[in-house]
Amino acid sequence: QSALTQPPSASGSPGQSVTISCTGTSSDVGAYNYVSWYQQHPGKAPKLMILEVNRRPSGVPDRFSGSKSGNTASLTISGLQAEDEADYYCTSRADSNPYVFGTGTKVTVL
Amino acid sequence: QVQLQESGPGLVKPSGTLSLTCAVSGASVSNAHWWCWVRQSPGKGLEWIGEVYHSGTTTYNPSLKSRVTISLDKSKNQFSLNLSSVTAADTAVYYCGRSSGFYAIDYWGQGTLVTVSS
Numbered sequence: 001q002s003a004l005t006q007p008p009s010a011s012g013s014p015g016q017s018v019t020i021s022c023t024g025t026s027s028d029v030g031a032y033n034y035v036s037w038y039q040q041h042p043g044k045a046p047k048l049m050i051l052e053v054n055r056r057p058s059g060v061p062d063r064f065s066g067s068k069s070g071n072t073a074s075l076t077i078s079g080l081q082a083e084d085e086a087d088y089y090c091t092s093r094a095d096s097n098p099y100v101f102g103t104g105t106k107v108t109v110l
Numbered sequence: 111q112v113q114l115q116e117s118g119p120g121l122v123k124p125s126g127t128l129s130l131t132c133a134v135s136g137a138s139v140s141n142a143h144w145w146c147w148v149r150q151s152p153g154k155g156l157e158w159i160g161e162v163y164h165s166g167t168t169t170y171n172p173s174l175k176s177r178v179t180i181s182l183d184k185s186k187n188q189f190s191l192n193l194s195s196v197t198a199a200d201t202a203v204y205y206c207g208r209s210s211g212f213y214a215i216d217y218w219g220q221g222t223l224v225t226v227s228s
Contacts, residue, residue, distance in 0.1 A: 098213055
């Protein structure tokens with residue numbers, strides 16, 4: 001099972017929006033509405049930001065939103081803040097695996 | 111508040127077995143949840159290793175399945191990972207976690223670095 005494809009990096013100025021894509025196949029992202037997104041700051045454990053494509057866990061700001069179209073899922077961070085600078089990983093249920101992770105995207109706040 | 115804490119040797123010799131334990135507080139491993147292990151090689155992305163259900167049912171990453179065993183210890187409210195025949199490629203930070211039931215890991219341990227070296 002190959003990793004899901006994410007852009008290595010994304011950036012934006014404070015207050016702007018940034019969107020990260022997560023591309024899979026018809027055996028994972030395209031087949032299931034079980035796409036999640038995680039934020040990871042350096043040296044820290046990942047933190048769940050989005051589950052089931054577009055559902056935010058309690059405590060996650062509504063600046064974070066998720067969507068999916070076909071085999072590609074997306075995470076949008078609106079109103080970018082300095083503390084949003086981190087690595088972001090998507091994951092999806094897959095035919096062969098409960099979890100296939102994305103390659104990760106480093107978000108930089110300019 | 112659910113908390114998870116990994117423990118185990120930080121150094122394992124090549125061809126040996128990596129053994130880690132995850133102690134759980136604020137929740138019971140006997141209740142309905144999946145308890146999982148994820149690893150992250152230095153400077154790399156995340157890789158799901160496998161998980162165990164409260165019933166003891168397990169699911170493993172096919173790429174690691176032949177070397178992995180995950181088990182529950184309900185009396186100690188913890189679960190464990192054994193990874194056999196390790197090589198340098200198994201050097202990573204190992205995280206334990208709890209699945210929310212929607213194929214999302216909602217609680218994570220802080221992670222523990224395991225280095226495979228002679």
